[in-house]
Amino acid sequence: MIRAQALSKTFGDKTAVDAIDFTVKPGRVTGFLGPNGAGKSTTMRMILGLDAPTSGTVTVNGHRHLTSPAPLRSIGALIDAHAFHPGRSARDHLRWLAASNGIPTTRVGEVLELVGLESVAGQRAGRYSLGMGQRLGIAAALIGDPPVVVLDEPVNGLDPEGIRWVRALARRLAEEGRTVFVSSHLMSEMALTADHLIVIGRGQILADTSTEDFIATHAVSYVRVKSPARAEIGALLTRAGHEVEVVDNALHVQGIDPAAIGDLVHRHGLAVHELTLVRSSLEDAFMTLTADSVEYVSKTREEVAA
Ligand SMILES: Nc1ncnc2c1ncn2[C@@H]1O[C@H](COP(=O)(O)OP(=O)(O)OP(=O)(O)O)[C@@H](O)[C@H]1O
Numbered sequence: 001m002i003r004a005q006a007l008s009k010t011f012g013d014k015t016a017v018d019a020i021d022f023t024v025k026p027g028r029v030t031g032f033l034g035p036n037g038a039g040k041s042t043t044m045r046m047i048l049g050l051d052a053p054t055s056g057t058v059t060v061n062g063h064r065h066l067t068s069p070a071p072l073r074s075i076g077a078l079i080d081a082h083a084f085h086p087g088r089s090a091r092d093h094l095r096w097l098a099a100s101n102g103i104p105t106t107r108v109g110e111v112l113e114l115v116g117l118e119s120v121a122g123q124r125a126g127r128y129s130l131g132m133g134q135r136l137g138i139a140a141a142l143i144g145d146p147p148v149v150v151l152d153e154p155v156n157g158l159d160p161e162g163i164r165w166v167r168a169l170a171r172r173l174a175e176e177g178r179t180v181f182v183s184s185h186l187m188s189e190m191a192l193t194a195d196h197l198i199v200i201g202r203g204q205i206l207a208d209t210s211t212e213d214f215i216a217t218h219a220v221s222y223v224r225v226k227s228p229a230r231a232e233i234g235a236l237l238t239r240a241g242h243e244v245e246v247v248d249n250a251l252h253v254q255g256i257d258p259a260a261i262g263d264l265v266h267r268h269g270l271a272v273h274e275l276t277l278v279r280s281s282l283e284d285a286f287m288t289l290t291a292d293s294v295e296y297v298s299k300t301r302e303e304v305a306a
Pocket residue numbers: 011014015016034035036037038039040041042043185295
């Protein structure tokens with residue numbers, strides 16, 4: 001498992017990771033979610049020993065990664081999808097990795113097959129598309145059959161088939177009992193892949209919870225009611241103890257389902273023109289949670305002009 005304790009990283013006066021504590025357990029996929037610049041890559045680089053913490057510690061199965069004798073056998077990582085020599089073929093790149101980590105070369109064919117690159121394995125990797133580069137990066141991460149796998153934005157640049165493939169692969173690796181830590185800035189993607197979520201914003205942990213609990217806590221729903229008798233219905237619902245808001249000539253009601261509203265309104269002989277259950281997406285929940293910690297905020301044309 002991966003364990004961070006009071007882990008911090010500063011670059012000059014910029015605090016990229018701010019004294020975070022978390023544990024990534026084996027046998028499940030843990031999603032690492034956060035907006036751009038939240039500190040995901042920096043944290044992952046420290047897990048791998050590519051960056052030294054400014055303070056605090058991070059260990060992988062009890063060891064600091066830098067001290068491990070055969071890194072690819074203990075931890076596999078996709079950090080930079082283009083960390084290969086552009087003039088070298090995928091097969092040669094993987095052979096070189098295997099040789100330098102004491103891994104049998106038979107493993108090269110196995111991982112090429114696993115990521116679906118066998119037919120292009122002899123081509124120069126520099127000619128690969130972004131998605132092919134990602135697949136080669138994942139092959140490199142898995143070549144040592146590691147118990148711990150860290151993937152930084154693995155679906156970047158992948159087509160829908162590739163995205164489903166990464167999802168299934170992450171799940172399978174976890175089912176095999178490995179520790180799987182996957183970063184993304186897409187909540188909806190993580191909801192489909194991860195069992196557990198660690199959400200980070202401006203270098204701090206905002207949530208560390210099961211995906212199921214995250215959804216139950218953050219994905220709110222409400223009923224939209226449109227009616228010529230809006231005020232009367234609003235009063236009835238408020239009196240019954242429900243939270244009612246008026247938005248764009250409609251009522252937004254929380255804590256009651258559409259059928260119960262329909263029955264209530266019917267009992268009072270009032271007309272309803274619309275009764276819709278609206279679920280906020282998980283993406284909305286994530287945006288709300290991280291709203292105060294988004295570093296790079298885009299503006300509308302109106303805001304730029306103002
Ligand atoms: N080598 C560096 N030198 C200076 N600042 C850095 C360096 N690496 C990262 N940072 C800063 O640290 C913060 C966290 O960056 P990091 O790349 O870890 O975020 P991230 O969550 O991975 O974002 P993204 O989703 O955009 O990859 C950012 O503000 C970034 O600009």
